[in-house]
Amino acid sequence: MEKEIIEIRWHGRGGQGAKTAALLFGEAALETGMYIQAFPEYGPERTGAPVSSYNRLSKKPIRIHSGIETPDIVLVLDPTLIGKVDVTAGLKENGVIIVNTKKSPSEMRKMLGVKDTIKVYTVDAYGIALDTIGKAIPNTPMLGSLIKATGILNFDHLLESVRKKLEVKFRGKGADIVDKNIQAIKKAYEETKGEE
Amino acid sequence: MKVVAKTANEAMAEAMRQINPDVVAAYPITPATEIVQIFSSFVHDGLVDTEFIAVESEHSAMSACIGAAAAGARVMTSTSSQGLALMDEVLYIAAALRLPIVICEINRALSAPINIHCDHSDTMNVRDSGWIQIYAEDSQEAYDSVIQAMKIAEEAFLPAMVTADGFILSHAMQRIDMLEDEEVQAFIGEHKSPYNLLDIDNPITIGPLDLQDYFFEHKRQEADAMMKAPKVIKKVADEFGQKFGRKYGLVEEYRLDDADYAIVVMGSTAGTAKDTVDLMREKGHKVGLLRIRVFRPFPAEEILNALKNVKVVGVMDRADGVNAFGGPVFMEVRAALYESEKKPDVYSFVYGLGGRDVKPVDIERVFQMIMEADKGKKIDRLNYIGVRE
Amino acid sequence: MKETWKELPIGAIIKEPGTSKRFETGDWRTERPVLDPEKCIHCMFCWIYCPDSSIKVEDGKMEGFLYEYCKGCGICAEMCPTKAITMVREEV
Numbered sequence: 001m002e003k004e005i006i007e008i009r010w011h012g013r014g015g016q017g018a019k020t021a022a023l024l025f026g027e028a029a030l031e032t033g034m035y036i037q038a039f040p041e042y043g044p045e046r047t048g049a050p051v052s053s054y055n056r057l058s059k060k061p062i063r064i065h066s067g068i069e070t071p072d073i074v075l076v077l078d079p080t081l082i083g084k085v086d087v088t089a090g091l092k093e094n095g096v097i098i099v100n101t102k103k104s105p106s107e108m109r110k111m112l113g114v115k116d117t118i119k120v121y122t123v124d125a126y127g128i129a130l131d132t133i134g135k136a137i138p139n140t141p142m143l144g145s146l147i148k149a150t151g152i153l154n155f156d157h158l159l160e161s162v163r164k165k166l167e168v169k170f171r172g173k174g175a176d177i178v179d180k181n182i183q184a185i186k187k188a189y190e191e192t193k194g195e196e
Numbered sequence: 197m198k199v200v201a202k203t204a205n206e207a208m209a210e211a212m213r214q215i216n217p218d219v220v221a222a223y224p225i226t227p228a229t230e231i232v233q234i235f236s237s238f239v240h241d242g243l244v245d246t247e248f249i250a251v252e253s254e255h256s257a258m259s260a261c262i263g264a265a266a267a268g269a270r271v272m273t274s275t276s277s278q279g280l281a282l283m284d285e286v287l288y289i290a291a292a293l294r295l296p297i298v299i300c301e302i303n304r305a306l307s308a309p310i311n312i313h314c315d316h317s318d319t320m321n322v323r324d325s326g327w328i329q330i331y332a333e334d335s336q337e338a339y340d341s342v343i344q345a346m347k348i349a350e351e352a353f354l355p356a357m358v359t360a361d362g363f364i365l366s367h368a369m370q371r372i373d374m375l376e377d378e379e380v381q382a383f384i385g386e387h388k389s390p391y392n393l394l395d396i397d398n399p400i401t402i403g404p405l406d407l408q409d410y411f412f413e414h415k416r417q418e419a420d421a422m423m424k425a426p427k428v429i430k431k432v433a434d435e436f437g438q439k440f441g442r443k444y445g446l447v448e449e450y451r452l453d454d455a456d457y458a459i460v461v462m463g464s465t466a467g468t469a470k471d472t473v474d475l476m477r478e479k480g481h482k483v484g485l486l487r488i489r490v491f492r493p494f495p496a497e498e499i500l501n502a503l504k505n506v507k508v509v510g511v512m513d514r515a516d517g518v519n520a521f522g523g524p525v526f527m528e529v530r531a532a533l534y535e536s537e538k539k540p541d542v543y544s545f546v547y548g549l550g551g552r553d554v555k556p557v558d559i560e561r562v563f564q565m566i567m568e569a570d571k572g573k574k575i576d577r578l579n580y581i582g583v584r585e
Numbered sequence: 586m587k588e589t590w591k592e593l594p595i596g597a598i599i600k601e602p603g604t605s606k607r608f609e610t611g612d613w614r615t616e617r618p619v620l621d622p623e624k625c626i627h628c629m630f631c632w633i634y635c636p637d638s639s640i641k642v643e644d645g646k647m648e649g650f651l652y653e654y655c656k657g658c659g660i661c662a663e664m665c666p667t668k669a670i671t672m673v674r675e676e677v
Binding site for chain 2: 589590591593595597598599604
């Protein structure tokens with residue numbers, strides 16, 4: 001199989017924007033000339049119910065259409081999912097997991113019980129979202145954390161791409177909300193912590 | 197040409213916008229809802245000149261499409277699953293009246309039990325309705341095929357449906373190379389209508405009672421149109437390939453040249469299967485794949501030609517025949533191969549019903565089974581892959 | 586000899602208008618309407634009700650029946666307010 005494909009899984013709760021995050025990230029990656037997939041896992045769609053969404057990124061056209069079972073990167077948009085959803089399921093040996101939590105990466109590592117080869121990052125995305133956007137919406141901050149933890153895309157490019165998409169999405173709702181989201185992404189980028 | 201990120205639903209809606217049909221009559225249904233929703237916003241925003249008819253059912257949607265097409269309009273709609281099933285009797289009428297209507301169809305399992313995810317039972321249910329059926333492997337092909345289908349339908353005077361796998365494609369965003377609006381318009385050309393109900397200088401009667409003395413001739417004529425359709429489909433695909441660089445045929449062969457073992461598959465699973473073929477080739481297995489893109493008209497000759505030197509064939513059906521001899525694609529592929537000198541052994545593999553995920557490992561298992569069958573192991577003619585036994 | 590499938594227009598359409606004129610449904614009749622002009626007041630009830638457009642009208646006057654098409658259903662006789670139409674058995 002083409003090893004060059006990077007697979008990402010987003011865990012969230014219905015209404016937290018896990019799908020939107022995957023779409024925004026996918027589009028930002030596409031603009032750098034990569035081939036992408038971004039898709040949600042559809043189940044009963046209820047606010048608050050555990051949901052997941054996915055990305056595939058590759059320099060070559062992506063042909064595979066099966067679900068993602070062994071992701072390279074996992075993002076957890078809500079810390080209360082841990083213990084209820086198997087967020088580390090199938091995570092590759094040298095994979096990365098990024099969790100929205102106030103806890104430190106080493107505390108989170110213990111909670112998750114993952115192998116030493118897996119890198120753990122944490123960020124208080126709720127706190128950041130409340131400070132900037134005024135609502136505890138963790139999806140856009142987590143985009144900043146993803147870039148900080150993996151360097152998978154150029155950060156300035158991501159900001160520019162997300163800004164353009166949000167300007168369309170929030171058309172008529174003022175530039176303010178777009179700026180606040182961008183601020184949230186920047187803050188999360190700065191505050192995302194890995195282990196020493 | 198511009199590169200964008202779109203789901204199959206979004207891409208098909210964009211293709212509809214670029215075609216700019218005179219009439220769209222539609223009733224939204226999961227997972228094709230977005231196609232109708234996005235297109236209706238195009239209508240609202242004045243991006244198309246389309247008369248959008250919001251009907252109360254899919255039966256009415258197709259009936260309105262027929263009326264509009266008979267009156268000389270360029271007509272499109274979109275549906276899925278139960279919606280397509282509700283259109284069923286009207287689909288036959290569209291085809292027999294030879295009206296070039298195009299459906300953007302999203303494959304979803306037919307109830308019961310109720311399910312919203314992908315399988316091909318909905319389009320298999322209407323496979324003999326007289327509609328051209330094109331199964332897309334990815335969203336790019338869904339987009340390209342909708343544009344081609346409009347031209348094919350108007351040259352063959354047969355209705356056509358382009359299908360994309362529900363959720364797997366309909367809701368998955370991928371890179372799409374979109375054509376410019378003018379390129380699409382130039383490609384599809386002037387609308388062609390077989391006749392026009394509103395031409396008062398040349399009044400005609402449409403849909404009269406047709407009994408023992410004429411009905412058979414009209415059905416024979418419809419069959420003839422379908423028999424001639426492959427030529428039209430190939431011509432339109434060639435023209436598309438020359439103009440825009442993406443090549444399509446009735447079938448797609450993948451690493452079949454020296455293959456001893458082949459699987460036949462339709463829709464998005466073909467992509468996953470191509471990766472699996474590469475994986476198995478690396479391990480030294482002489483395996484290949486045949487993707488049927490156009491299931492109606494059935495490309496028997498192309499299939500025979502592609503598989504004539506293969507030892508064993510596994511046909512993967514995303515719909516069950518329930519009490520038939522195997523899956524619907526299997527039965528027709530096996531019948532086509534009856535004409536071959538070497539008569540490859542053919543097995544049926546039903547998979548992925550109701551959106552059950554199909555992974556490379558599932559496809560590898562199909563290959564393993566047909567390879568074992570070749571070595572003398574007795575396996576069932578009909579197999580179910582990925583179901584809990 | 587009727588047309589082969591290759592000769593027929595597509596879509597089972599009928600290209601020529603008014604071909605039903607050639608279909609003489611008068612053959613179906615077992616009873617025929619007969620008009621008594623003395624009683625007829627030219628109210629046109631028969632003309633309105635006739636399902637086969639078989640009432641002959643000239644200058645606003647009821648002038649009899651188009652027996653090529655009249656199926657002998659008797660609705661005209663039933664509706665006639667002055668009993669000017671009677672149904673009589675067809676004889677060979």
